[in-house]
Amino acid sequence: MGKLLVVGSMAFDTVRTPFGEATEVLGGSATYFATAASFFTSVDLIAVVGEDFPEHHLDFLRSRGIDLTGLERRSGKTFRWRGEYTYQLNEAHTLETQLNVLETFRPTIPDQYRAPDMLFLGNIDPELQLEVLNHVHRPRVVACDTMNFWIDGKREALWRVLEQVDVLIINDGEARALGQDANLVKVAKDTLARGPKHLIIKRGEYGVLMFNEKRVFGAPAFPLEMVKDPTGAGDTFAGGFMGHLAATGDLSDANLRQATIFGSVMASFTVEAFSLDRLRTLTFHDIQNRFREFKRLTHFEDVS
Amino acid sequence: MGKLLVVGSMAFDTVRTPFGEATEVLGGSATYFATAASFFTSVDLIAVVGEDFPEHHLDFLRSRGIDLTGLERRSGKTFRWRGEYTYQLNEAHTLETQLNVLETFRPTIPDQYRAPDMLFLGNIDPELQLEVLNHVHRPRVVACDTMNFWIDGKREALWRVLEQVDVLIINDGEARALGQDANLVKVAKDTLARGPKHLIIKRGEYGVLMFNEKRVFGAPAFPLEMVKDPTGAGDTFAGGFMGHLAATGDLSDANLRQATIFGSVMASFTVEAFSLDRLRTLTFHDIQNRFREFKRLTHFEDVS
Numbered sequence: 001m002g003k004l005l006v007v008g009s010m011a012f013d014t015v016r017t018p019f020g021e022a023t024e025v026l027g028g029s030a031t032y033f034a035t036a037a038s039f040f041t042s043v044d045l046i047a048v049v050g051e052d053f054p055e056h057h058l059d060f061l062r063s064r065g066i067d068l069t070g071l072e073r074r075s076g077k078t079f080r081w082r083g084e085y086t087y088q089l090n091e092a093h094t095l096e097t098q099l100n101v102l103e104t105f106r107p108t109i110p111d112q113y114r115a116p117d118m119l120f121l122g123n124i125d126p127e128l129q130l131e132v133l134n135h136v137h138r139p140r141v142v143a144c145d146t147m148n149f150w151i152d153g154k155r156e157a158l159w160r161v162l163e164q165v166d167v168l169i170i171n172d173g174e175a176r177a178l179g180q181d182a183n184l185v186k187v188a189k190d191t192l193a194r195g196p197k198h199l200i201i202k203r204g205e206y207g208v209l210m211f212n213e214k215r216v217f218g219a220p221a222f223p224l225e226m227v228k229d230p231t232g233a234g235d236t237f238a239g240g241f242m243g244h245l246a247a248t249g250d251l252s253d254a255n256l257r258q259a260t261i262f263g264s265v266m267a268s269f270t271v272e273a274f275s276l277d278r279l280r281t282l283t284f285h286d287i288q289n290r291f292r293e294f295k296r297l298t299h300f301e302d303v304s
Numbered sequence: 305m306g307k308l309l310v311v312g313s314m315a316f317d318t319v320r321t322p323f324g325e326a327t328e329v330l331g332g333s334a335t336y337f338a339t340a341a342s343f344f345t346s347v348d349l350i351a352v353v354g355e356d357f358p359e360h361h362l363d364f365l366r367s368r369g370i371d372l373t374g375l376e377r378r379s380g381k382t383f384r385w386r387g388e389y390t391y392q393l394n395e396a397h398t399l400e401t402q403l404n405v406l407e408t409f410r411p412t413i414p415d416q417y418r419a420p421d422m423l424f425l426g427n428i429d430p431e432l433q434l435e436v437l438n439h440v441h442r443p444r445v446v447a448c449d450t451m452n453f454w455i456d457g458k459r460e461a462l463w464r465v466l467e468q469v470d471v472l473i474i475n476d477g478e479a480r481a482l483g484q485d486a487n488l489v490k491v492a493k494d495t496l497a498r499g500p501k502h503l504i505i506k507r508g509e510y511g512v513l514m515f516n517e518k519r520v521f522g523a524p525a526f527p528l529e530m531v532k533d534p535t536g537a538g539d540t541f542a543g544g545f546m547g548h549l550a551a552t553g554d555l556s557d558a559n560l561r562q563a564t565i566f567g568s569v570m571a572s573f574t575v576e577a578f579s580l581d582r583l584r585t586l587t588f589h590d591i592q593n594r595f596r597e598f599k600r601l602t603h604f605e606d607v608s
Contacts, residue, residue, distance in 0.1 A: 018486075087486035182322075182391035185529040206510035207524060218601050220511060220522030225489040257604040288607050295606040297522050300561040302599040303592050 002140070003115075004246040006033045007046040007107050007132050008122020008235070009079055010053070010071075015274060016084040019228045025275035026057050027081065029122035029145065032232035035279050036239025036266040037120075038064035039287060041246040044113045046070035046132070048105045050078040060280070069110045076101045089230050089271075090204035109135050118246045120238060121165075123147050126157040133164055141251065143167035143242055145234065151177045163195040169238050171202045184209065188216075198256065200241070202234055202267075210260050217257050219298060222268035222290065229274045233267040236279070240266030240287075265290045306444070307419075308550040310337050311350040311411050311436050312426020312539070313383055314357070314375075319578060320388040323532045329579035330361050331385065333426035333449065336536035339583050340543025340570040341424075342368035343591060345550040348417045350374035350436070354382040354405045364584070373414045380405045393534050393575075394508035413439050422550045424542060425469075427451050430461040437468055445555065447471035447546055449538065455481045467499040473542050475506045488513065492520075502560065504545070506538055506571075514564050521561050523602060526572035526594065533578045537571040540583070544570030544591075562595075569594045 008030030014023050030047040037043045044067045051073070058068060082096040107128055115137045121129040121144035129144060144165045150158050151174060158178075162168060168191065172184060179187025188199050188211035199211045205227070207220040241263035248255055265287055272278045312334030318327050334351040341347050348371045355377070362372060383406040386399045411432055419441045425433040425448035433448060448469045454462050455478060462482075466472060472495065476488060483491030492503050492515035503515045509531070511524040545567035552559055569591055576582045 089486075182393075183529060183531070185527050189529075203510065206507065207522075209524070209527060216527050216601055217604070218511075218524030218527065219604070220513070220524060223489050223513060223520050223522065225487060225493075227487070254605055258607070261604055291607045295604070297520055298602055298604075300521070300523070300565055300599070300602075301558055303562070303595045 002041065002117025002246040002249055003044060004037055004041050004118045004120065004242055005044045005046070005113055005116035005136070005139070006030050006037070006120045006122060007129070008033060008120075008124060009102060010047045010049050011079045011081050013231055013275065014080070014082040015229055015231050017089070017229050018085070018087050019226070020274065022229070022274040024080070026060075027231060027275060028079065029124075029235045031061070032235035032270070032276060033120055033122060033239040033242075034061065034066045035064055035276050036236035036270070037243035037246070038066055039266075039282070039284055040240070040243030040262070043067065043243075044070060044116065046107045046109065046113070048072045048074055048101050050074060050076045050101045053078045070108075070113055072105075072108065074101045083231070085230060089227050090206075092230065107132050117141075117249070118242055119143070120242050121145070121161065122235065123150075126150050126154050126161045129161045130157065133161065140249075141166045141242070141245060143169055143238065145169050145238060146174065148174055148177050159194065162191075165196050167198040167200060168196040169200045169202065169234075169241070171204070171234060175199070175201045185211075200260065202237055204230065204233065208237070208260055208264060210256065212253070215253060217260060219261060219264060219294070221264060222294060222297065224268060224272065227271045230271050231274075232270050232276060236270040236276075237263035237267040240264070261291055261294050262287070265294065306345065306421025306550040306553055307348060308341055308345050308422045308424065308546055309348045309350070309417055309420035309440070309443070310334050310341070310424045310426060311433070312337060312424075312428060313406060314351045314353050315383045315385050317535055317579065318384070318386040319533055319535050321393070321533050322389070322391050323530070324578065326533070326578040328384070330364075331535060331579060332383065333428075333539045335365070336539035336574070336580060337424055337426055337543040337546075338365065338370045339368055339580050340540035340574070341547035341550070342370055343570075343586070343588055344544070344547030344566070347371065347547075348374060348420065350411050350413065350417070352376045352378055352405050352409045354378060354380045357382045374412075374417055376409075376412065378405045387535070389534060393531050394510075396534065411436050421445075421553070422546055423447070424546050425449070425465065426539065427454075430454050430458050430465045433465045434461065437465065444553075445470045445546070445549060447473055447542065449473050449542060450478065452478055452481050463498065466495075469500045471502045471504060472500040473504040473506065473538075473545070475508065475538060479503070479505045504564065506541055508534065508537070512541070512564055512568060514560065516557070519557060521564060523565060523568060523598070525568060526598060526601065528572060528576065531575045534575050535578075536574045536580060540574040540580075541567035541571040544568070565595055565598050566591070569598065
């Protein structure tokens with residue numbers, strides 16, 4: 001079982017959806033990722049929080065076996081995000097971002113984190129992602145996320161990251177912006193030619209596509225009767241995906257496909273409640289059961 | 305191999321997409337459906353065209369083994385549709401509709417059509433769909449399509465059709481309008497409680513969901529590097545789906561799933577060219593090969 005290192009954000013989220021609202025709840029890419037991955041493997045976390053970050057949130061992460069040696073607590077306030085979703089739940093509308101301590105964050109890597117088996121670079125400034133990459137022994141697998149803000153604003157730095165990345169995990173809008181083309185198959189070809197070995201394109205309620213040079217894998221999202229809050233779906237997808245890879249150490253196409261389904265499973269649970277509340281009561285048994293439901297959802301017999 | 309009857313429109317389409325345009329080309333729901341289904345089974349067609357409809361289009365349909373006894377040729381002009389697609393290829397923008405001979409169309413059913421094994425009611429006025437239903441011996445399977453225009457304008461007549469329908473095949477926007485809810489799982493529950501045994505929700509480039517009372521089946525669309533013209537994708541989906549059902553006569557869940565994939569295969573070919581041009585050169589061998597590619601696209605191993 002390989003050690004998995006994540007660098008990303010920790011946040012207070014204030015979210016409104018058609019089904020309710022939540023104020024200053026636990027959020028952030030590193031938080032969601034680490035919590036999801038913790039069902040599969042042990043996770044080391046690098047992030048920053050402010051003085052206002054309550055101990056009980058850290059206790060929760062510790063209870064999931066997440067190593068917080070790399071969590072920096074600084075004077076000032078924790079990063080805050082406020083957003084809303086309409087019935088078109090696939091798209092978040094950001095109402096406010098307060099970077100606070102994230103604004104001057106420079107990840108420092110504890111000695112015991114420097115040889116991770118796998119690394120996930122959450123959605124932060126690509127220059128910080130590069131810095132992390134340059135200060136760890138080359139992991140077996142490096143995966144990374146990003147967002148349109150960096151794709152548009154720091155394209156060159158981002159490509160310097162992507163050249164060193166094995167798996168790029170982004171949503172369809174980001175993929176189109178990165179590839180500067182509407183067609184995802186073309187975007188995948190171009191992107192894979194420039195660095196990443198695997199491109200995973202998340203499509204929210206529509207599922208996921210995973211491209212490599214030879215193959216494509218596609219899966220629908222799990223059909224849910226109630227999606228309460230889509231926040232964190234992408235990061236918990238990545239957490240389930242990388243968690244399964246780190247737990248198995250198997251980089252075969254068959255196992256990458258299973259990892260994609262485990263990622264989809266984790267995202268499908270996350271959106272059932274606000275914040276990461278659904279993950280607080282989840283068991284690995286629940287995860288395996290939903291994996292099997294995914295198999296029943298998608299299975300059909302080949303033609304002879 | 306069961307006889308399959310389709311009633312629907314025949315049209316001249318004028319279409320602009322980011323990849324080209326086509327003027328007054330062969331189109332219409334019955335045309336697309338029958339051509340796609342003709343790869344699987346023999347098809348009887350009920351539709352109307354005007355005096356301006358050229359013989360070579362009919363020759364093409366006859367060459368596909370489609371029975372045109374039920375095709376009415378009336379004085380006046382053929383139905384015309386003009387529309388365009390942006391890079392967001394999932395949504396057609398209608399620029400002009402000339403109903404012409406379709407405006408006063410009342411389907412008449414030749415005697416030899418009156419005992420079809422399966423029936424597809426293409427997207428026409430639900431009162432006409434009812435009339436067809438009332439004038440044939442109850443087929444083993446009745447499937448039907450509709451559109452927002454009828455969902456909004458003739459809701460009651462439409463529900464009278466749906467109460468007699470086995471398979472409702474509509475897109476996600478139509479499903480949400482019919483069920484008056486944003487959540488497709490809820491829409492499916494409500495719809496299935498009121499009539500259809502199976503609800504197939506087409507999601508364009510995102511694939512398809514098939515619901516029945518007990519199960520859901522989901523499949524992504526086939527990822528294509530070039531989508532030239534999405535027109536007819538929905539009708540050729542229905543044609544492949546019903547064609548396979550009629551050819552096999554097997555209504556098991558496993559076979560309905562295969563039919564859904566055959567439908568997806570036919571749609572994926574259709575969008576590769578304008579009008580139904582791609583279907584003109586297609587072979588059943590091509591269809592089976594793409595079915596196998598669909599299997600490779602979606603397959604993953606279950607957890608033990």
